[in-house]
Amino acid sequence: MADFPNLSRRGFLNRSAAVGGLLVVPGLLSACSKTDAGSADGAGALDKLRKQGFVRVAYANEAPYGYLEGKQLKGEAPTLHREIFKALGVDELKPTLSEWDGLIPGLQAGKYDVVSAGMAITPERCANALFSEPEFISPTALMVRKGNPRKVTDLASAKAAGITVGVMSGAVEAKYAQGAGIPEGRIKTLQKPQDGADAVKGGRIDAFLLTGISLRWLAKTNPDTEVTDAFLPELDGTKQYSPGGAVFRKGNEELRDAFNRELKKIVADRSRYVGLLQEYGFGATELPPATLKTADLCKG
Structure with a gap:
């Protein structure tokens, strides 16, 4: 894919070596792929989230992408994800702090439902989790x-x-x-x-x-x-676009697809997108182009 390479500054700076670590222990990843009894998985994931009234999200405490200020979860990803899940009938984000290199393993282990950390979309990460369509690019x-x-x-x-x-x-x-x-x-x-x-x-x-x-x-x-x-x-x-997005557990394609439908509405409305995220330094220049697709980014 010539137009959208997978090099990402945030991948370099945020312990991207940990992704390599994930790939060299496939047995561990397979063991972690089963979710606990309290997780939302499979075709009924969104219905379950609606019934319980919250979605469990992981953040890495990295401003301006996802961080805790006092008792409030702030940043690009939580702000955008809160808007999307409210539109899907889920009113609350219940946050869990994670080290960067524990985000995807924790997702696979069922500790939370979504990674809300502005994670860069790379083929290595796509092998272990589902990404939304790009939420932003990083000019x-x-x-x-x-x-x-x-x-x-x-x-x-x-x-x-x-x-x-x-x-x-x-x-x-x-x-x-x-x-x-x-x-x-x-x-x-x-x-x-x-x-x-x-x-x-x-x-x-x-x-x-x-x-x-x-x-x-x-x-x-x-x-x-x-x-x-x-x-x-x-x-x-x-x-070089360096896009990032939300991350879901494999098997949660329907939840990811529902998320993408609401995300598309926001990124198609420049004023709404900027209004939501300008507090965190995101503007029209961070809007992902319509031609930039996660399926292409995951191929490398």
Whole structure:
């Protein structure tokens, strides 16, 4: 599938090695595939959720995707999923905190019904769970000093300006910068997002390259910076979308399909989508294109 590669920054940063760990212990996954007596599974999953009045969701406490603030579950995924499940007749999300690498095993073990964590859709994960259609894409952006003194807007302009760009260690943005022709000596590696913001403010780098979602969230606590409009980087001429979605247990296809029907209504209504998620740094640039399909993403 040439148009929609499976590389995902969030896959790199959020212990994607754990997915590999899942794949090397197939016996354990098979053992975990049976759900407990209290889980909603099979064709009657949605009916069961309606009767009990809640859906059990897992989150990894990662802002702005899914996190607990006080006693309230917030973020892109819970906000969107709450809206969808209310439309399906299920009024409450009952949250369970999980480590990132335990999200899919916990789903398979029947500890919850849906993963609400903004998880990237990759073929490896599709082998072990069901994904909704994309809830969002993750266009890239640049964090710069207030006023954008070098007037950069994307990687092409960054290359032309000869600036120094910061990227996260182990993240795919380094490949984006290299693919745009930025010299290795002008690509600086940082360990965490705040390090990137600090390097921009301190003049050690001219711009910090990350998803627009993450940078807009980071800018809230770094007022001396600003974030460029988001753009889609390319590798070998292929646009990089990095989409994410809700995750369901295998066997819950009917529940996933019902979810997708309501999701489609929201992503087809730009103002509704933005109104729901702009608090978390998601805007029209994060709306997934209609041609971007999970079935294609799962093929790789």
